[in-house]
Amino acid sequence: MCIRRRSALSIDRGVAIRLALAGNANVGKSTLFNMLTGGSQHIGNWPGKTVEKAEGYVKLGPNIIYVVDLPGSYSLSAYSEEELIVREYLLTEEPDVIVNVVDATALERNLYLTLQLLELEKPMVLVINLMDEARRKGIEIDIDLLSKLLGIPVIPCIATRGIGLIDILNVSLKVAREGSRPKPPIYGLEVEEAIASLLAEMKDLPIPEVYPRRWIAVRLLEDDPKVEEMIAMFGGSKVLGLADLLRGKLEESHGEPSSVVIASERYSLIGRISSQVQTVRIPMKQSITDRIDDITVRTSTGIPLLTLTLSLLLSSMFFVGGFLSSTIEYILNPIYSIGGGLIETFPPWIISIISGMVYGLVAGLTVVIPYILPFYVTLFLLEDSGYLPRVSLLLDRYMHRMGLHGRALLPLILGFTCNVPACIGCRIVESERGRIITSLLSLLIPCSARSIVVLGLIGRYIGVYTALAIYIFEIILVFLVGFVMDRILPGERLALIMEVPSLRIPSLNVILRKTWLRLREYLFIVIPTLTLGSGTVAFMDAVGVSEALATALDRFMNAAFGLPGFVSIPLIFGFLRKELALIMLAQAAGVDDLRLVLTYRQMIVFTLLTVIYIPCLATFIALAREQGLKRALAFSSTTIMLAFIVGSASNAILSLIIP
Amino acid sequence: MTDLLSLDMLSDGEEVEVVKLAGGRGLVTRLAEMGITPGTRVKIIRRIGSKGPVEIYVRGSTLALGWGVARRIMVKRVK
Numbered sequence: 001m002c003i004r005r006r007s008a009l010s011i012d013r014g015v016a017i018r019l020a021l022a023g024n025a026n027v028g029k030s031t032l033f034n035m036l037t038g039g040s041q042h043i044g045n046w047p048g049k050t051v052e053k054a055e056g057y058v059k060l061g062p063n064i065i066y067v068v069d070l071p072g073s074y075s076l077s078a079y080s081e082e083e084l085i086v087r088e089y090l091l092t093e094e095p096d097v098i099v100n101v102v103d104a105t106a107l108e109r110n111l112y113l114t115l116q117l118l119e120l121e122k123p124m125v126l127v128i129n130l131m132d133e134a135r136r137k138g139i140e141i142d143i144d145l146l147s148k149l150l151g152i153p154v155i156p157c158i159a160t161r162g163i164g165l166i167d168i169l170n171v172s173l174k175v176a177r178e179g180s181r182p183k184p185p186i187y188g189l190e191v192e193e194a195i196a197s198l199l200a201e202m203k204d205l206p207i208p209e210v211y212p213r214r215w216i217a218v219r220l221l222e223d224d225p226k227v228e229e230m231i232a233m234f235g236g237s238k239v240l241g242l243a244d245l246l247r248g249k250l251e252e253s254h255g256e257p258s259s260v261v262i263a264s265e266r267y268s269l270i271g272r273i274s275s276q277v278q279t280v281r282i283p284m285k286q287s288i289t290d291r292i293d294d295i296t297v298r299t300s301t302g303i304p305l306l307t308l309t310l311s312l313l314l315s316s317m318f319f320v321g322g323f324l325s326s327t328i329e330y331i332l333n334p335i336y337s338i339g340g341g342l343i344e345t346f347p348p349w350i351i352s353i354i355s356g357m358v359y360g361l362v363a364g365l366t367v368v369i370p371y372i373l374p375f376y377v378t379l380f381l382l383e384d385s386g387y388l389p390r391v392s393l394l395l396d397r398y399m400h401r402m403g404l405h406g407r408a409l410l411p412l413i414l415g416f417t418c419n420v421p422a423c424i425g426c427r428i429v430e431s432e433r434g435r436i437i438t439s440l441l442s443l444l445i446p447c448s449a450r451s452i453v454v455l456g457l458i459g460r461y462i463g464v465y466t467a468l469a470i471y472i473f474e475i476i477l478v479f480l481v482g483f484v485m486d487r488i489l490p491g492e493r494l495a496l497i498m499e500v501p502s503l504r505i506p507s508l509n510v511i512l513r514k515t516w517l518r519l520r521e522y523l524f525i526v527i528p529t530l531t532l533g534s535g536t537v538a539f540m541d542a543v544g545v546s547e548a549l550a551t552a553l554d555r556f557m558n559a560a561f562g563l564p565g566f567v568s569i570p571l572i573f574g575f576l577r578k579e580l581a582l583i584m585l586a587q588a589a590g591v592d593d594l595r596l597v598l599t600y601r602q603m604i605v606f607t608l609l610t611v612i613y614i615p616c617l618a619t620f621i622a623l624a625r626e627q628g629l630k631r632a633l634a635f636s637s638t639t640i641m642l643a644f645i646v647g648s649a650s651n652a653i654l655s656l657i658i659p
Numbered sequence: 660m661t662d663l664l665s666l667d668m669l670s671d672g673e674e675v676e677v678v679k680l681a682g683g684r685g686l687v688t689r690l691a692e693m694g695i696t697p698g699t700r701v702k703i704i705r706r707i708g709s710k711g712p713v714e715i716y717v718r719g720s721t722l723a724l725g726w727g728v729a730r731r732i733m734v735k736r737v738k
Contacts, residue, residue: 075692079685106720109694223684256697257684263691264698267718280719297707297714393723397711495686496712496725497693 016063017176020093022086022117023101024110025072026386026501028129030054031510032101032159033069034517036169043521045626046071046085052427060169068095074109074499076116077259078226081432090120091210096176098124099168104134104141104156105502107278111270112263118150119184121212123175126154127168132161133504138281146277152182160507184214187265190253194221194246201239205231221247222259289503296390296503306391310413313378321417324370332362349542356538357531363577363618364527372522375414375421376515379428382410384506388428389498396496402479403486405430405496408438412478415445419619422447423626424518430498433491439627440635441482443615444642446474449578450611456582457607462600470607477612481642529621534576537617546572560644561605562651564597574610576617581610601654608650613643664736666701667713667729673703675734682731694718695732 023029033041037056046053054069070089071082078084090098100117102110107128117124128141147154153171157164186192198217207213211230219227220243231239247258254261295301339358343351382388388407395406402408411425422442429435446454451471459467540546546569554565566588574581585606589597598606614636615623624632663678677699680687694717695701704714704721713729715722724732 077688077692079689103720106718108718109720112692112694222688256680257687259684259688260680260691260696263688264696267694267696267699274719294705297705299708299711389723393707393712393714396725397708495689495728496723497689497728498723499693500714500721500723502721 014064015057015066017096017173018066018068019097019099019172019176020068020070020090020095021099021101022070022090022113023072024074024103024106024113024499026499027072027101027103027110028159029072029101030069030514031507032127032129032157032165032168033067034510034513035159035162035165037067038513039517041517043517049081049085051081051085058169060166060173063173065169065173073113075113076120077222077224090117090122094122094210096123096179097172098122099127099172100124101127101129101157104128104130105137105139106499107139107141108267108270108274109499111273112266114150115185115266115269118152118182119212119215119218121181121184121215123179124152124182125168125172125175126150126152127157127164128154129157129159131156131163132158133502140279140281142277146273149273149276150182160510184212185266185269187262187269190250191221191262191265194250198239198243198246201242202231202236205234205236205239207231207234218262221250222262223247223257292503293390296387297393299394302390302394306394309382309387314413314416316374316378320374321370324373325366328366328370329362332365349539352542353535353539356541357535359538359576360531360534360617361527363534364530369519369522369527371418372421372424373515373519375417375425376518377511379410379421379425380511380514381506383428384504384511386501386503389500390503392498393500401486402441402482403437403489404434404482408434411438411442412445415442415447417448419443419445419447419615420622423619423622426626433489435627436489436631437482437485439623439631440485440638441478443619443623443635443639444474444478444481444612446471446611447578449616452579453582453610454607456579457585457594457603461595461603466604470604470611473608474611477642477646526618526621526625530618533617533621537572537576541572560651561609561647562655563602563606563609566597567606571609571613574616575614578610578616599658601651601658604654605647605651609643609647612646613640615639662735663733665730666703666715666724666732666734667706667726669703669706669734671703671705674737675701675703676737677701677732678735679733680731681733682728686728686731690728690732693722695722700737701734 021029021033033054033056036058038058040058041054041056043052043054045051051071056067058065058067068089070086073080073083073086076083076087078087089095098117098120100114102114114126126146128143134141141156143154143156153175155164155167155171157168159165187195195214195217198220199213202213202217207216216227216231220231220239228240228243250258250261256264296305336358343354346354382391388410391410392406395409399406399408408429410428411422414425415422419442422445423439426435426439426442429438454467454470458470537546549572550565550568553568557563557565557568567585569588570581570584573584586592586594591597594603614620620632620636623635627635664675666675669675677695677697679697680690680695682690699717702716704716706713710726712723712725715724
């Protein structure tokens with residue numbers, strides 16, 4: 001762990017306090033965040049991580065409050081990326097107030113994180129969200145008593161309807177200004193004695209003040225390697241020895257690892273609190289949601305329902321995407337011809353750069369945006385309704401073979417429309433390892449642009465069945481690569497331990513807000529990058545780089561894949577937009593009927609190369625944004641290698657069958 | 660001593676009490692932190708296929724456990 005100074009944002013002029021939202025997944029934390037910060041937010045990734053970071057501002061009277069939405073987590077034990085981020089942020093960035101959001105319908109599980117947060121001894125407020133749902137389920141919570149028992153302010157809230165927001169801000173401001181620190185929870189005698197002796201042993205260690213000593217003692221008893229490392233760094237080898245001894249004693253008297261002993265203690269504390277503050281009446285009408293629940297996860301009904309949902313999703317994406325795409329093109333067309341006339345007199349290399357940039361811009365507007373918009377709406381719909389976790393359960397058995405959980409199927413299916421949303425969709429996958437596998441696989445899914453190449457070349461000249469065979473081959477390839485990745489990637493497959501949130505009717509307002517904010521990021525970041533990237537490629541073409549590259553590749557193409565040299569230029573342009581490979585192929589060959597210059601075998605090999613060899617520029621940019629440039633490059637090199645293997649192998653095998 | 664069963668051996672609707680967690684330290688801790696501690700009452704909501712995940716009701720909310728995880732949770736039936 002390193003100690004950083006307060007982030008630059010705190011010196012932003014006018015920011016009164018910095019507020020951090022913490023809580024379990026599925027408690028409506030991001031909804032609350034959206035309602036608080038509105039359009040002022042920025043969504044990016046945590047540095048060096050694939051976990052989303054959302055931050056924004058909210059104005060309360062004369063005060064500006066900075067809000068950061070920490071990733072959903074169930075504890076602070078740093079078992080997952082998310083938990084580690086939350087813990088590091090809260091300890092080293094020192095927000096002025098922690099706002100812990102909990103689900104009123106699952107108070108017990110949620111209070112576990114609350115107790116761990118209290119141990120950090122930072123100013124803190126508890127927000128009980130989903131009060132309406134709790135009431136429907138017959139759960140009543142004594143807010144005042146809970147506040148008294150925990151020693152921090154407790155605010156009831158219904159985030160989707162904006163109820164309780166002003167209270168949250170006012171109380172947070174007050175708590176942050178007073179800087180009142182909560183009292184950490186008290187455990188049973190045995191654990192407390194162990195904590196006391198550790199604290200005594202730690203007395204003279206130069207531990208920075210940001211780390212509460214009692215928290216360190218508890219973490220040492222729980223055998224936290226990161227905290228042990230830190231204590232070793234501060235010369236606390238005697239402390240570590242003592243902790244080892246105390247853990248041994250705890251484990252001996254309970255017959256369980258010390259971490260389980262302490263978790264059990266926390267839960268028994270929580271049990272005492274919740275039995276005092278919570279009354280549950282058995283609700284009358286639970287059967288309907290139970291029935292729906294059953295339908296979604298039973299194989300006999302769940303698979304047909306999922307198939308139906310996915311086909312609706314895909315067809316609506318194709319339909320809405322296609323409609324938006326042609327509308328945008330229709331609007332852009334007259335602008336083209338006017339623009340073309342204006343630059344007519346410019347030197348040719350400038351014209352090619354400009355037209356290259358326009359190509360990129362148009363690709364962004366007509367390919368990326370139309371598919372991303374319906375994609376986000378449906379993704380959030382599935383996420384907020386609670387259907388996604390059920391898909392995960394339903395498919396868990398099958399996806400296991402690729403080291404993935406069921407929900408990884410969704411981005412992969414979406415990849416059939418466009419790989420860009422598939423890349424973004426990988427963030428719904430639970431583990432870092434799973435995200436790596438899924439993103440690589442999503443690059444190999446035949447998107448609609450690739451389908452154009454397959455249908456336009458193979459379907460047109462050889463036949464629909466051959467085109468279909470190529471499709472099936474691509475899908476088999478995805479499974480094969482997944483299977484191999486799972487075996488060669490380091491790290492363990494994450495055991496499935498997942499909370500299943502209740503099914504609920506999502507709020508359209510919230511979904512549209514979330515969609516717009518994500519879309520905005522794309523408009524302002526991806527599209528400009530794509531425009532510049534396309535301009536650069538066009539410039540390289542204009543100064544003869546691609547010509548030289550093609551000449552250099554000529555012999556290679558022939559030797560490795562048995563292809564004529566002129567296919568290099570189409571393959572280079574395929575990087576801009578996959579369907580360009582087909583368009584440019586006819587142009588480079590200088591004929592209308594490609595059968596005159598290519599054999600069937602060459603067509604198949606060329607198609608396989610085009611669909612596999614590299615993600616298109618837009619996908620690459622999305623990938624770099626989601627996974628980092630290094631990984632995007634690594635994935636692209638992997639696909640190039642794969643294309644080489646598949647291309648040369650298919651050439652060799654096909655030469656035996658067809659000349 | 661009562662018969663110990665693993666969580667994947669039960670049928671829908673059964674109510675059991677956790678007796679022991681039988682995995683590595685990391686898994687066992689994660690289970691405990693999600694509320695599956697020895698002595699906890701658990702109700703089986705449903706099993707999704709053989710060797711599929713098991714959905715359970717524990718401490719007021721629903722959890723899904725992969726088959727490999729469920730196998731490591733030793734329980735006894737309660738009347």
